Amino acid sequence: MQKNHGIITDRIMDASYAKRPVFQILIKGENAMIRRQDDCDIEFREKMRDGNGTVEITNFIKSPEELCEKGRMFSRITLKSGCSIGFHVHEKDSELFYILSGEAEYNDNGNIVTVSAGDVTICPPGTGHGIENKTDSTVELIAVIVFA
Numbered sequence: 278m279q280k281n282h283g284i285i286t287d288r289i290m291d292a293s294y295a296k297r298p299v300f301q302i303l304i305k306g307e308n309a310m311i312r313r314q315d316d317c318d319i320e321f322r323e324k325m326r327d328g329n330g331t332v333e334i335t336n337f338i339k340s341p342e343e344l345c346e347k348g349r350m351f352s353r354i355t356l357k358s359g360c361s362i363g364f365h366v367h368e369k370d371s372e373l374f375y376i377l378s379g380e381a382e383y384n385d386n387g388n389i390v391t392v393s394a395g396d397v398t399i400c401p402p403g404t405g406h407g408i409e410n411k412t413d414s415t416v417e418l419i420a421v422i423v424f425a
Contacts, residue, residue: 327363368403373420374398383398
């Protein structure tokens, strides 16, 4: 067994994948390789970062420990029509969005750009961003925040 950042790993070799190790991850004694949808925490944030409406956030991780202390968010964000996350600056971390569905106006450090399904946005440390759904459809995205 190896221990790294509070995560204990057992290397398990499968004969059909002999060249590729498979890891079973245990965090505080719990098997954490799969988290079912029903086990993800969902939160609703009103006027997130001084934005409009209510943003729905499905958190895939429980704590930064699950990202080996290298990040603090891995979530699905849902923006209903008229909802937004207000402009904010990332000082000590970087945030990435992967747009799953819909179309939104993305504030890329002061430059407004339309983003849609399949687009990736990157907000490096020291820069800012925001996102707004101005359409009648729902926008869904994956958000990841990693430490600088």
